[in-house]
Amino acid sequence: MTAPTLVSVLVPAYNEEANVERAYAAIVAVFDALPDHDCEIIFTDNHSTDRTFPLLRAIAERDPRVRVIRFARNYGYQRSLLIAYQSARGDCSVQIDCDLQDPPDRIPEMLALWRQGHQVVYGVRRSLADGPLTAASRRWFYRMVNALSEDDLPHDAGEFRLVDARLLTELRAVRDTSPYLRGLISSMGFSQIGFEYDRAARVAGESKFPFSKMVGLAMDGVLNHSLIPLRVASGVGIAVGVATMLGIVGYLAGRVIFGQNWPAGFATTTLLLLLGIMLNALFLGIIGEYLGRIFMQSKARPTPIIEAQLNGAGPLSLESQASTALREVR
Structure with missing residues (x-):
């Protein structure tokens, strides 16, 4: 007899006391109806x-x-989620949010697409329960990241996805202090397919993604997958430099050759100076973001420290296990 397929269900949680029991019950109900499948449910607190x-x-x-x-402190959504992927032991993994806005009853459909030979199956949000402004911002964000990225990132795809064990092996080698997992998994290639679904409204608890964190996630998405901001900075700098040189040549020609007696132009000079200062500050900020990420990566700090584990450790690499302070609770 063939062994049942083991599916690792990854459920990130932070202050979700109103949802963890609901999430557990909903996931178990799905796999109770899948006789050829076993599951391990990995909650990352x-x-x-x-x-x-x-x-x-x-x-x-x-x-x-x-x-x-459970982590020793709050390491942020993306870093804690990377540990969940690296701990998965299944033939594939399914990531789902603890608030059940992504429907667990679509997991069998994801498994069916996986069995057809697709290594990544991701949900495409056909509709969102957010307000019109938030929903429009999300859709604009996905398109902006895809336009700026050198990788092909799917539009309107969130965190609800299935990932094959082949990619889980690759994810265990990742040592990124500011990962953006949507883009990282999309950039790995293989056969990837999306399916549409309607995202439900949160029933209990509060969203852990205010606007400020959404902006931070957007920056991670752009800076982790694109050098275009740096190239834009270089291009604008060259264009401003060329325009300045042409202006100087024109001014000298008018003054020396044509004898023009223009006024001193205090206002024009002031505006140009302010424009130059603004451009310098803007592009130094972009360069600083990249340098900051290089600095954090070069420090080689330990991966998120695990304060406690329940029901055994996963297949983290030896390097990861050595760099975490594990306390086996069970």
Whole structure:
């Protein structure tokens, strides 16, 4: 008899005490209807300050399929999620948010597409439960990142995705201090396919992605997958330099050859100086963002430190295991 397919379900959580039981029950219900599949449910607790971790501990005690990784502090959504991918032991993994805005009942459809030979199956948000401004901002963001990126990133694709074990192996080698997993997985290639779905509204708890974090995620998406901002800075700098040289030549020609007696032009000079200062500040800021990321990467700090693990460790690389302070709770 062939062994059942093991699916790693990755569920990031931060202050989700109102949702963890619901998420667990919904995922288990899906796999109870899939007799040829086993699942491991990996909750990553990004150092929640509410009752999330005690609730996860209680779930893990009654169900050995549930694994919980609690971090020593809040390392941010993307870094904690990378640890979840690196810990997965399944033939494939499915990432789903704890608030169940992405429907677990679409997992069988994702598995069917995976069995057709696609290594990545991602959800494309046909509709969003956000307000019109937020929804429009999200759609604009995906198109902007794709336009600026050198990789082919899908439009309107969120975090709801299935990833084959082949890519999980590659993700275990990633040592990125500011990962952008949507783009990273998309850039790996292989056969990738999307399916449309309607994203539901959050039923309980509060969103952990205010506008400021959405802006930060947008910056990660652009800066991690594109050198175009640097090239734009260089191009504008060259254009401004050429225009300045032409202006100087024109001024000298008018003054020396044609005998023009123009006024001193204090206002024009002031405006040009302010324009130059503004452009310098803007492009130095862009360069600074890239240099800052290089600096953080070069420090080679440990991967997110794991404070506690429930129901066993995953297949993190030896390097990752050596760089984390593990306390086996069970």
